[in-house]
Amino acid sequence: MTIVTRSNKPRPVYRPSMDLVPEVLAGNTLSISRMISRAEAGYAEASDALAEIYKHTGKAHIIGITGVPGAGKSTLVSSLIKALTADGHKVGVIAIDPSSPFSGGAILGDRVRMNDAAEATRAFVRSMATRGHLGGLARSTFQAVDVLDAAGYSPIIIETVGVGQDEVEIVTAAHTVVVLSAPGLGDDIQAIKAGILEIADVHAVSKADKPEAAATVSALQGMMALGPVRDNSAWNTPVLSVSSYSGERIQDLKDAIDRHWEHLKESQELAERQHNICRARVLGTAKHLFQQKFDQGIDGFDEQLQAVMHRNADPSVAALALLGWENERQGQ
Amino acid sequence: MTIVTRSNKPRPVYRPSMDLVPEVLAGNTLSISRMISRAEAGYAEASDALAEIYKHTGKAHIIGITGVPGAGKSTLVSSLIKALTADGHKVGVIAIDPSSPFSGGAILGDRVRMNDAAEATRAFVRSMATRGHLGGLARSTFQAVDVLDAAGYSPIIIETVGVGQDEVEIVTAAHTVVVLSAPGLGDDIQAIKAGILEIADVHAVSKADKPEAAATVSALQGMMALGPVRDNSAWNTPVLSVSSYSGERIQDLKDAIDRHWEHLKESQELAERQHNICRARVLGTAKHLFQQKFDQGIDGFDEQLQAVMHRNADPSVAALALLGWENERQGQ
Incomplete structure (x- = not known):
């Protein structure tokens, strides 16, 4: 009998990032995870691999989910993962965690609830800190989306923190932006205050089972009606109520998101959004390098x-x- | 009798910014207002005047007031203005308004409550939008503080929006940071979530008349005790409860702020803070120019x-x- 002690185990070897690229493209989740970690850590060694990966991107539908803290974003994302994977989609999720620039910590409690959905299905869920970036989404958030895109995940959901700059910047990262509002958070104009009313492609109101939800839906519809007049071909932003307890309502949301993606592809808007995403990325990367x-x-x-x-x-x-x-x- | 019609009135002449500088230094509020407007608009013509004004700065005690939305920052600032002006101080206030990068609008409702305090006293209150800056405080916020500093205002209060990047960045703009928490906002760790627990030089808990206030004070004191051990000479961050209905409690807050200023001046910390403020400004300005x-x-x-x-x-x-x-x- 051979006793294998800890020290006898082979040490893990650092594999060059470039060697991981074919595995990432083949959808190997361990390699995907590693590549995202290296992007997040900002390893210079990974930059050529990320450039190679970038060549294989541009296929995924990128969905941004935003809303004030407490609106129920994580719960909604969990439900969406279930609904999308049940439809046969390979779903990627990048959840941006709040982190203090002082403690460096991230509050991960919210994420735990997601595990049951993620583990059992064809979903890849990853939390990332927002620390150290220069306003707007972190460079590594975009790179993580690239990795999932190149690995064949679609849609890819970016869930934002719910406070500050990220909320409006999501519009420069996603094809479809879902703004989630909660009924009865004491203030009907949460979305206005946060500056995120205008960026919604789809409005969702959480906790549909609460009596106040209908009032919030009406308020949002009223505010949409006050917006700029759109021509006939343009997208008409729907306002949907959702509930984590009702699969049917989640289906409605999923359908609305799908319809928006179809609308983008049929119109000139997809090219415009792609252009804006690229523009924001180049500018953001330049700022990042400058800060560095x-x-x-x-x-x-x-x-x-x-x-x-x-x-x-x-x-x-x-x-x-x-x-x-x-x-x-x-x-x- | 001469009838003066509107068209006969002399047109206002644009006075070069450099000509306004002596009036700013003499404390002329109209010229101060104009100079701040020109800094906010980013007129190139004003840059030499602002550079001249900068030479006369460095005297004022700069106080940052931050806290989550709804904590009662504006009310607290109103009370502080009254208490400080009653003591003979010439008080400057820069209140940063939330503004959407999409609509360009600013929600000014909160500011209205301040007017009675501002108009009747030796206080200069100014709201500024945060629009268009690159994470952190706007360049023009610092320039407005310069104008008030050069004009002899001290202390100068910067009241932040209460969401996002500004909250932690205030520590690189102010000598003394007051973090305001509200009792019973449903979440005892508001300040932690916002990443602003660590930046407080003084903790204030609003709505002292509410029974929950004592619990919030205890929670904050408990969290302070968990922080890094400080040596004997270091500042011991006080936790005070305040109420807009109680002059006495505002006096306690004012005393704590004064004590912190004395502490800074007696220790090496003032030089450190000045260094950090200058560093943040130069870096922020470089980023601004780069974005431009x-x-x-x-x-x-x-x-x-x-x-x-x-x-x-x-x-x-x-x-x-x-x-x-x-x-x-x-x-x-």
Whole structure:
């Protein structure tokens, strides 16, 4: 009898990211997981692999799910995963977690509820932190979507945090945006306050079993009617009530999402959205790289900072000097 | 009798921003208002005047007031204005309004309650939109603080929106951060969720007259006790309950804020905070200028975008090319 002690086990070998690419494309979930982890960690070694993966993207329907905290986004996503996988879809989910830039922690409690749906089905669910990015969605969120897209997942759901910049930025990442509102959160204009009323392709109202849900549906319909007049060919944003207890209502939501995807493909809008997504990604990546360069230390930063602290230069002059744009003062 | 019709009135002349500077420094509120408007509008013409004004800054105590929406920030600020002006302070307030990047509108309702305090006293209250900035506080927010600082206002209160990036960024703009929590908002960890527990120099709990307030104070004190151990000389973050109906409690808050300012001045911390504020401003301004350049159109952007859309280049490669950093691929 051979006793295998822990130290006798073969050590895991770091496999080059490029070697994982064929496995990602073949849909190997372990390799998909690893590739997303490397994108999230920002490994330079993974950049060529991610560039290779990017070539195989552009097939998936990307759905953004947003709404204020407490609206029930995670529950809705769980129900959607069930409904979509039952239809034979291979569903990818990127759930963006709130994280503090100070503690670095992420509140993961919400995610636990998703497990039963994810484990049993053809779904790939991944939580990602939003930490360290520069307003808007993190570069690694887009890269994780790429990995799932290249691996054949569609639709891919991005579930946002529910506060701040991400909510409106989701429109530059997704083909179809679902805005979830909850009835009776004490404020009928949650979606307006959050600035997310206008970005909805589909409005969903959670907790349909609550009596207040109907009032919230009416309020949203009323607000939609106040919006800009659309021509006949344009998409008419539906307002649906959903409930995690009713499979039928989830089916209605799924149908609305499907109809929107068909509408995009039949009209010019898909090309427009693809264009906007690419534009936002290039701009976002450039900002990310720029921030990185600053974080690593730009030559002359300390001198400029001292000048600003001693009121010998104002921040605009210092910033232009650091960028090498001194001559652009007038255009500031 | 001469009838003065509207068309006979002299037209207002645009006065160069530089001409307004002596009046700003002398405390002329009309000129202060104009200068802030020009900073907010981003007039290139105002940049030299703002640089001149910047030389006269660095005297004011800058207080950040943050907290989740509904915590009662505006009411607290109104009470603080009254208490501070009664003490002979010339108080400046910059209230950051939520605004949608889509509608461009700002919800101003909250501000109305402040008027009685502002009009009757030596306070200057200004609402500013957060629109169009790149995560974190807007460049013009800092510039408005500069204008008030140079004009002799101190303290200057920055009241944040209560959602998103601004909440944690306030720590890079203010000397003293007050985090306001409300009792019974259904969730004792509001401040944790928003990532703002750690940034408080003073914790305030609103609605002290509510029975739940004591429980929220205890919860916050308990969480503070779980934080990192501080040495004896360090600031001990107080947790105070406040009420808009009680002048005495507002006095306690005002005293705590004053004590924190004294603490900063007596310790090395003031220099550290000034350093951090300058650092954040220079970085923020550089990002702003960078975004502006992108918005105005960078040479080669369309070509790179087409390459990304057709999957001939991935967003990182395109962004590096636009930045002229092609050789830095490995460091990405």
